[in-house]
Amino acid sequence: MGVLTILEFPDERLRHKAAVVNRVDSGIRTLVKDMLTTMYEAHGVGLAATQVNVHKRVIVIDVSEEKNSPLCLINPVILTRDGQEESNEGCLSVPGFFEPVNRAKHITLKALDEEGNEFEMAADGLLGVCIQHEMDHLEGKLFVDYLSSLKRERIKKKLEKIHKGR
Ligand code: GNR
Numbered sequence: 001m002g003v004l005t006i007l008e009f010p011d012e013r014l015r016h017k018a019a020v021v022n023r024v025d026s027g028i029r030t031l032v033k034d035m036l037t038t039m040y041e042a043h044g045v046g047l048a049a050t051q052v053n054v055h056k057r058v059i060v061i062d063v064s065e066e067k068n069s070p071l072c073l074i075n076p077v078i079l080t081r082d083g084q085e086e087s088n089e090g091c092l093s094v095p096g097f098f099e100p101v102n103r104a105k106h107i108t109l110k111a112l113d114e115e116g117n118e119f120e121m122a123a124d125g126l127l128g129v130c131i132q133h134e135m136d137h138l139e140g141k142l143f144v145d146y147l148s149s150l151k152r153e154r155i156k157k158k159l160e161k162i163h164k165g166r
């Protein structure tokens with residue numbers, strides 16, 4: 001495998017709900033490795049398996065400047081959410097568009113790592129935004145769903161035009 005193809009809005013496959021991972025085996029670890037390769041190649045700070053058409057609850061993230069701090073979240077569950085903050089979001093599945101979205105300011109969560117061990121963590125800032133954005137992908141939700149239908153339709157038409165010309 002290696003670099004995977006990233007689905008783009010309005011592809012209906014981005015609307016699938018991802019299934020719980022029952023066993024973190026070599027297949028999942030290969031997926032995680034390929035998702036990291038794909039994320040770094042696309043210059044993203046996160047990637048959900050849904051975006052590469054694998055409908056399992058797997059997320060990779062790296063918000064570090066040096067791109068040397070990969071984080072893998074399998075079956076993530078948010079435990080607490082506090083506050084609210086607006087930040088400009090983009091998405092590798094909605095290339096070229098950035099719009100403000102409101103998210104919880106501080107979250108705590110639990111997840112499994114690539115060895116299948118459960119851990120808990122807290123997150124805010126870009127990491128917190130990114131985790132909430134990626135967890136939405138696992139539910140078939142995109143940041144454009146938080147925008148007005150007018151804005152969303154405009155983005156949809158522009159991307160469809162680009163896809164037709166490919
Ligand atoms: O690379 C990404 N940048 C980003 C910026 C602000 C808020 C969320 C993100 S996630 C995005 C990568 C992506 O689409 N992950 O699903």
Ligand code: NI
Nearest residue numbers: 090091092093
């Ligand atoms: Ni995204």
